[in-house]
Amino acid sequence: MWMRCTTCACEFVDGLLYFLCYEDVPEEPAEGGDGEGKGETVAIGNMVRMWSIGQWVQTQPEPVTDDIYEWVLCWVPQAQYHRLLCLGGEEPTACSATDCLLGALFSQQSPVESPSPETT
Template identity: 50%
Template sequence: MDLQSANLQLHFFMSRAEDMRKHLIEGISGGESLAASLPSFLFTCQPFFNHLESTARCTLKEKSLLSESTCSQLLDISETLINKLENLVLTFASNELLSVDETDPNSISHFHIGQWELGPMKVTSFHYCQPTPYLAQVNTGLYKRMRWNVDRMEDAMQQPQKEVEMEADDTEYYFLCFEDINALPGGDNESISNGNVVRVWSIGQWIQVYPEMNDIDDWVLCRIPQGTYLKRVILGSEEPSCRIATDCLQQLLMLDLKNSSQ
């Protein structure tokens, strides 16, 4: 994908998103019908996101003919569209035409923002439209903004006869999360209520707690799986862009690959 064609496609999607926003705000057409068309619009953006990400993130593939500058601009285009789509979803939500609450089965809490390959892994990225509790039923103090599904394709090829209940072992889940922690060592709840807290962003890995991977009975009976958050990278107090966060995840996965090969 060259920059000219990428920018033309970006213009198309941006214009369509802006038209939907204007039609909603100006009442040109029914809000309910517009909201009903939003999921399909987000779906039509997926191949574009996939192409941008897979073209720009060519690590461990044959050497790309694209310059580093071109790859960077492709990722900037992806970031521009992500921000536009998030704003569009939140505009519909603010007009009470849809929900961004993850516990609502009909919500649009997050959307697909790209898929690419890294050696034996396939990475699929999702962006949450607003900070969302890490666990639906337990207050962990963590709020997620991105999720990456990392499929270990090599393992799947090595074990083609793997039983269905064990397939989850082939996919790892990583999240971009933040938590507000007490900035004063040894502080108490009063210091927290007075605003002495700092927001810390990190990338962490979902570690399954319940049900156990090899217990099919527990999987059938479990309505919502539970897991802990294993911090892998601390990113600081500023929220990273989707591009920067994915860059950090890519570096983390490459380091894991390097260590596993030694």
């Protein structure tokens, strides 16, 4: 599986960096077919590009280590991609991807309580 992150749409929000990435994944067999639950088959090797927004979370060297030698001796830092949301197979514009990211981040926040009647 191949994952590529584009640098054209990254957002820095509250000290965290989010990336717009795509991943080439095998195409699912088509639904439908002969009515017996057997879908049409797709030729092996067909890939689809799935777009997502997520974060790269550093794993090596340990991000919170005080040992400067771990950083100096590490040629290539290691990280994992944590997908926040999947955007589908069509490449989004930077503007629409940013709107999706902000919508997802705002939906994760706890709602603000409305003022009580005594304080208004």
